[in-house]
Amino acid sequence: MRISSKTAQKIAFSFLGLAAVIVIVPVIVIFAILIQKGLPAINWQFLTAMPRMGMRAGGIFPAIMGTIYLVLGTIVVALPIGVLAAIYLVEYARRNWWTRMIEVAIVNLAGVPSVVYGLFGMGLFVIFLKFGASILSGSLTLSIMILPVIITASKEALSSVPRSFREASLALGVSKWQTIRYVVLPNALPGILTGTILGISRAAGETAPILFTVAAFYLPRLPKSIFDQCMALPYHLYVLSTQVPNVSQKVQYGTALVLVGLVFILNFFAVVIRSYMRSKKQW
Amino acid sequence: MCFYRGSMNDGFPPTLEVQGRPSFFRGKHAGMTQDGVRRPTLTTMRKIREFLIEKIILLDGFACILFVLLIFFFLAKDGLALFKTFSLAGFFFGTLWNPLAEPPQFGIVPLLLGSLWVTLGATIISVPLGLACAIFIGEIAPRWLREILKAGVELLAAIPSIVIGFIGMTMLAPVVKIIFHLPTGLTALSGSIALAFMAIPTIVSIMEDAITAVPRNYKEGSLALGATHWQTIYRVIIPAASSGIVASIMLGIGRVIGETMAVMMITGNASVIPKSIFEPVRTMTATIAAEMGETVRGSEHYFSLFAVGLVLFAITFAINFVADMALHRKRK
Numbered sequence: 001m002r003i004s005s006k007t008a009q010k011i012a013f014s015f016l017g018l019a020a021v022i023v024i025v026p027v028i029v030i031f032a033i034l035i036q037k038g039l040p041a042i043n044w045q046f047l048t049a050m051p052r053m054g055m056r057a058g059g060i061f062p063a064i065m066g067t068i069y070l071v072l073g074t075i076v077v078a079l080p081i082g083v084l085a086a087i088y089l090v091e092y093a094r095r096n097w098w099t100r101m102i103e104v105a106i107v108n109l110a111g112v113p114s115v116v117y118g119l120f121g122m123g124l125f126v127i128f129l130k131f132g133a134s135i136l137s138g139s140l141t142l143s144i145m146i147l148p149v150i151i152t153a154s155k156e157a158l159s160s161v162p163r164s165f166r167e168a169s170l171a172l173g174v175s176k177w178q179t180i181r182y183v184v185l186p187n188a189l190p191g192i193l194t195g196t197i198l199g200i201s202r203a204a205g206e207t208a209p210i211l212f213t214v215a216a217f218y219l220p221r222l223p224k225s226i227f228d229q230c231m232a233l234p235y236h237l238y239v240l241s242t243q244v245p246n247v248s249q250k251v252q253y254g255t256a257l258v259l260v261g262l263v264f265i266l267n268f269f270a271v272v273i274r275s276y277m278r279s280k281k282q283w
Numbered sequence: 284m285c286f287y288r289g290s291m292n293d294g295f296p297p298t299l300e301v302q303g304r305p306s307f308f309r310g311k312h313a314g315m316t317q318d319g320v321r322r323p324t325l326t327t328m329r330k331i332r333e334f335l336i337e338k339i340i341l342l343d344g345f346a347c348i349l350f351v352l353l354i355f356f357f358l359a360k361d362g363l364a365l366f367k368t369f370s371l372a373g374f375f376f377g378t379l380w381n382p383l384a385e386p387p388q389f390g391i392v393p394l395l396l397g398s399l400w401v402t403l404g405a406t407i408i409s410v411p412l413g414l415a416c417a418i419f420i421g422e423i424a425p426r427w428l429r430e431i432l433k434a435g436v437e438l439l440a441a442i443p444s445i446v447i448g449f450i451g452m453t454m455l456a457p458v459v460k461i462i463f464h465l466p467t468g469l470t471a472l473s474g475s476i477a478l479a480f481m482a483i484p485t486i487v488s489i490m491e492d493a494i495t496a497v498p499r500n501y502k503e504g505s506l507a508l509g510a511t512h513w514q515t516i517y518r519v520i521i522p523a524a525s526s527g528i529v530a531s532i533m534l535g536i537g538r539v540i541g542e543t544m545a546v547m548m549i550t551g552n553a554s555v556i557p558k559s560i561f562e563p564v565r566t567m568t569a570t571i572a573a574e575m576g577e578t579v580r581g582s583e584h585y586f587s588l589f590a591v592g593l594v595l596f597a598i599t600f601a602i603n604f605v606a607d608m609a610l611h612r613k614r615k
Contacts, residue, residue, distance in 0.1 A: 005513070023435070023487070105351045205443025
């Protein structure tokens, strides 16, 4: 007996729905576990105190601050480079072999494994340029890693600015750079910001690139300059869960929750800016 | 003004490459004052500034190529140094990775197989799930459900890999251990499951884009011929979106191969040739991350880790290149 095409459709759609459930349920479970086990650990002292007793007690303040320093350093380096590269690709580049090469390079930068960025950062910044294991080396490494995210988002934002805006500006005798600076960029800014925030939220959560370039195993003080090592939340979680024996689960889950919380606050900002931009768009 | 959007990606056509002013300003009187003395005027200053800015931006565009070359160069510089003391064949065909042995063994085969097992497992899990989820989101789910599912997938994408590794180690591994009666839950299988969930966001979002980009009239034509929605999906929409689907799978695999922290925490880190998916394995990425801390700079072991990095770079480069070709073909 052949099943009718209507029945086949019903069966197929049920399986597709089931797949969606299988994908979504673990997400909910992960968050439920993180909140349930991590929330009891979080209090003011946990967030603002130095770690004590070989990181088994006390707070995670230096790790939080380290991650914030790294994120700030990464924005300072990656944002200008990324936006200028996007401006080149959207506004100046002609369709030729070189442009295609740049695009291929960006795609490949996006695909390079994070641990390879770590090796590269160690080879170039820590050893060759003699920055040592420092916030500077770590930020530069993370910047190159998130560059493709920023470039792709900025490209999209720039090319969604209508051509008529540029033509109107050029027709008034305004130069090309001034058109970009005063007409195109302001209109593309929300999109660029969204992409940048998504990029740095990825940088904030990465462990492998900072492993050999900046992360300190245990450093119960704040860095004094960009040439100092620092602790960082993701690496701290790694250390707590695999390197130090007898750490209470509460501290581990608390650290994981703070890290996820930080990443989600960043993502939340990105989403807010994006929806604000959509509601504001006049064209 | 939407009709401009379609061509925006092509950049400005040459006709718009006006450098700020029409040509009659560029005559011999440009930049001249009444008495005929040539002075740097606002116009020339502006021209110089335009020129400089354009060059800076141009240089910045090429920075991306420079970074790829720099990455390759710094990996190759230290990676190839291994082969001054260790044979090329011993590296690529050696079946033992033991840097502490006497003499040290740097055979990449166990690590390559470790990566292969984990990647294969993750691909087998994530591709059908991802495809089904993408079809469900793109074609079947009502609008409200679609938004919820997309938000969930984005949420999954935003979880740092170290957190996935931590959850996998504390929650998933014990479950795998009990279900399959294994001595340890830290196996290639646990790693594959965790990594599948890291690849799914990549796969779903790119596949969903590809599916929704299929022209509407293809679908309407098929439905008008009396095909059911499901027949339309698997006979018309999936074939039409195939290059995007291939690209999404390639990029998902690229993500899995390069994943480091989660894999290091979950797969058990035994650098032996795995016989089944229920055994601990060690991937190339985990080897670099775990061993780099204990090497002496400039030692054979140090160089060998860069050599592994170079192999990894070559593999992901090839995968991304193929994926980009597939996406590019679609655009044409």
